[in-house]
Amino acid sequence: MNIANRNMVRVSFICFVLACLVSCGGTDNRTSEESDSLSVQEQENAGIGKIEFVESAFDFGQVKEGEIVEHVFSFKNTGTAPLILSQVSASCGCTTPSYTQTPVLPGREGEIKVSFDSNGQIGKQQKIVTVVSNAENGVATIQLKGEVLAK
Structure with missing residues (x-):
């Protein structure tokens, strides 16, 4: 070639x-x-956020029918990333939650305020509030319990 x-x-x-x-x-x-x-x-x-409640249950004791019970559940983000609550819902229409809407930075605290209307709810009560977030423990529950006495 x-x-x-x-x-x-x-x-x-x-x-x-x-x-x-x-x-x-x-x-x-x-x-x-x-x-x-x-x-x-x-x-x-x-990292990832982690939600830790100061208390996961609140016993309101005895109340008379028609009273409104309110309690604030405090929580802390013990993780390493911002914590975002995406949904907070109650097991019953008589219970209304409101919660921290902004991201909770690591080491900071947030809260969930729960109102329970005892009207028509006579007897022992246990109301569950489900908390869905981006945390490591993605679904958590908190509860109100007590007894409603007739008027």
Whole structure:
């Protein structure tokens, strides 16, 4: 083979190799894998919130029918990332929760205020409030309990 043919074969081979690398995305895949692993590392380093209640149950004792019982449940974010309460719901329409709407930073406190309307609720009572959040312990419950006496 003469020199011109050899050079043509070399140039063709180099073009073939470059075309394969570009079409297969050789370096792009590696960059994608690296950024995927960085995302996982960033997520692990970001941490997670953890909700811890000062008390998970409140006994209001005895009240007369028609009274409204209110109690504030305090909690602390003992995790390493902001804690966001996404849903706080009661087991019954007679119980109404209101809660901290903003993210609770690590080490900070938030609260859930629960109101119980005892009208028509005579007898022993146990009202469960379910708290859904982005915390490590994603679903937690708190409760009001006591007895409602007839008027």
